[in-house]
Amino acid sequence: MTFCPTRTAKIDLDDAALLRYSRHILLDEIGIEGQTALSNAHVLVIGAGGLGSPVALYLASAGIATLTIVDDDVVDLTNLQRQIIHTEASVGSNKAESAKHSLSQLNSQINIIALAERATGERLLELVRAADIVVDCCDNFATRHAINRACVATKTPLVSGAAVRFDGQLTVFDSRVAGAPCYHCLFSEDGEDSDSPCATFGVFAPLVGMIGAAQAAEALKVLMGLGETLIGRLQLFDARNSRWREMKYKQDPHCPVCGDADA
Numbered sequence: 001m002t003f004c005p006t007r008t009a010k011i012d013l014d015d016a017a018l019l020r021y022s023r024h025i026l027l028d029e030i031g032i033e034g035q036t037a038l039s040n041a042h043v044l045v046i047g048a049g050g051l052g053s054p055v056a057l058y059l060a061s062a063g064i065a066t067l068t069i070v071d072d073d074v075v076d077l078t079n080l081q082r083q084i085i086h087t088e089a090s091v092g093s094n095k096a097e098s099a100k101h102s103l104s105q106l107n108s109q110i111n112i113i114a115l116a117e118r119a120t121g122e123r124l125l126e127l128v129r130a131a132d133i134v135v136d137c138c139d140n141f142a143t144r145h146a147i148n149r150a151c152v153a154t155k156t157p158l159v160s161g162a163a164v165r166f167d168g169q170l171t172v173f174d175s176r177v178a179g180a181p182c183y184h185c186l187f188s189e190d191g192e193d194s195d196s197p198c199a200t201f202g203v204f205a206p207l208v209g210m211i212g213a214a215q216a217a218e219a220l221k222v223l224m225g226l227g228e229t230l231i232g233r234l235q236l237f238d239a240r241n242s243r244w245r246e247m248k249y250k251q252d253p254h255c256p257v258c259g260d261a262d263a
C-alpha cells in the first residue's frame with residue numbers, strides 16, 4: 001500500500017513559532033491569522049528540480065505545516081548548476097529524498113514527505129485531493145496537463161511555472177472560482193508548446209530561481225487569501241533583456257477539462 005498524506009489538523013502558533021515567523025507576522029497583510037493559515041496548510045510540490053528547489057525552500061522557511069515533494073528522478077551533477085536544494089553529496093540520490101534532507105535542516109518543525117515516484121492517474125488524484133494547493137514544478141507538458149486535470153477534478157488551486165533557456169512564465173489556476181480558466185484553456189494538448197526540457201536546450205540558472213520564488217509567493221498568497229493572485233494572468237519573463245510582460249486569458253467555454261460539458 002502506498003502512503004498518502006492527508007490534510008493537517010488545525011494548530012495554533014506557539015511562542016517559538018511566533019518568534020520564528022515574526023517577520024511575516026509583522027506584515028499587516030499577514031499577521032497571526034495569515035501565519036496560522038500557513039502553519040496549517042498542506043502543499044503538494046510536484047518536481048524537485050530547478051523550480052521545485054526555490055519553491056520548496058521558501059515554503060518550508062515560511063512554515064507550511066506539511067510539504068509533500070514528489071519526484072522520481074535522481075540528482076545528477078548537471079543539476080547542481082541551478083537546482084539549489086541539492087548538494088554534491090546528494091548526487092545519485094532521489095531528488096525528493098535529497099530535497100527532504102535539505103528542508104529538514106532548514107525547518108525541523110514542519111512535516112516533510114518525500115515521495116520517490118512518478119504520480120499519475122488515481123494516485124495523482126489522491127495526492128492532489130490531500131493538498132490545499134499544488135505547485136507544478138515539473139518539466140514536461142504531459143504531466144502539466146495531468147496535474148491540471150487532477151486539480152480541476154478536486155477543485156484544488158494550482159500554481160504553474162515553467163522556465164527554459166532565458167524564458168520563464170507563471171500563472172495561477174483556481175477552479176474554486178466560478179469561471180476561472182484552467183491550464184488546458186491556456187495551452188491545449190495538441191498545441192505548439194511541445195516539451196523543451198533543460199537537458200536539450202539549457203537554462204539560465206537564476207531564471208528558475210526567479211520563477212520558482214514567484215511561484216512560492218503566489219502559493220503563500222492563495223493560502224492566506226492575500227492580495228490579487230495571477231488567476232487569468234500569465235506572466236512572462238525574458239531574462240535575456242530583463243523584461244516582464246503579462247498576458248490576460250479567459251476560460252474556454254468548450255474546454256474539455258473545465259468547460260461546460262454541454263456547451
Ligand SMILES: [Zn+2]
Pocket residue numbers: 181182183184185186251252255256257258259
Ligand atoms: Zn479549462
